[in-house]
Amino acid sequence: MKIMGKISKYAWYLMLCLMVLFSSCQKEESEFISPDNDTTIPRSSLLSTLMKNVLTHDGSFDDVVDKGNCYSIKLPYTIRLNGRQKRLSAVEDYVDIVSSDAVVINFPVTITFHDYVEMVINNKQELDRISRRCASDDNDIECIDFVYPFRLSTFNPTTNSLQTTDAIHDQQLFNLMKNLPEQTLVSINYPIDLLLHNGTTKMATHNTELQEEILEYANSCDEND
DSSP states (O other): OHHHHHHHHHHHHHHHHHHHHHHHHHHHHHHHTOTTSTTBOOTTSHHHHHHHHHHSOOOOTTHHHHOOTTEEEOSSEEEEETTEEEEEOSGGGGTTOOTTSOEEEOSOEEEEETTSOEEEEOSHHHHHHHHHTSOSSOOOOOSEEEOSOEEEEEEETTTTEEEEEEEOSHHHHHHHHHTOOTTOEEEEOSOEEEEETTSOEEEEOSHHHHHHHHHHHTTSSOOOO
């Protein structure tokens, strides 16, 4: 009985230590992505806006065919180019098409908007209506990109829940930032790398540095808009 009592005592002590350790870890993690931390990104901040502009879908690469910079036609699809059938399967397939070419799109096609929402278009009239609604300039940033993967942490202070997510491509990260609950904090686990239009990379180690890099290189190349 004495042995059982000692075991129970040690078990209770071990449980108490684990509870203290867990509580301490939770506190440290929540403090790590507190609103005042230089890795936490406020929803209404300039950095949040700049990141979304980097992540937004660039619809201008196929303007020579679809005449609209706020969407692109989802590959693959076919066109008639100067009377001959041509299949478009990759971005490189647009290189030999010029504005003076006679281009007829074989409908239906699926288009992707700047926020990655897709829509099926059945004829030229439908596409023309959408094209007329595109602004002459858009806010997407094409001269700098994120290098994947990298890790994000999210913390919901209401439920006291902490999660980590691996960012693996633009659409996933765009949707994550767009759909975060209002009270949830998101933080980047730095350092991360950025890819410039000329093939070189830059490293960012905190929010201020990331914001400065995006602002510096946002207009450093000729965009397709």
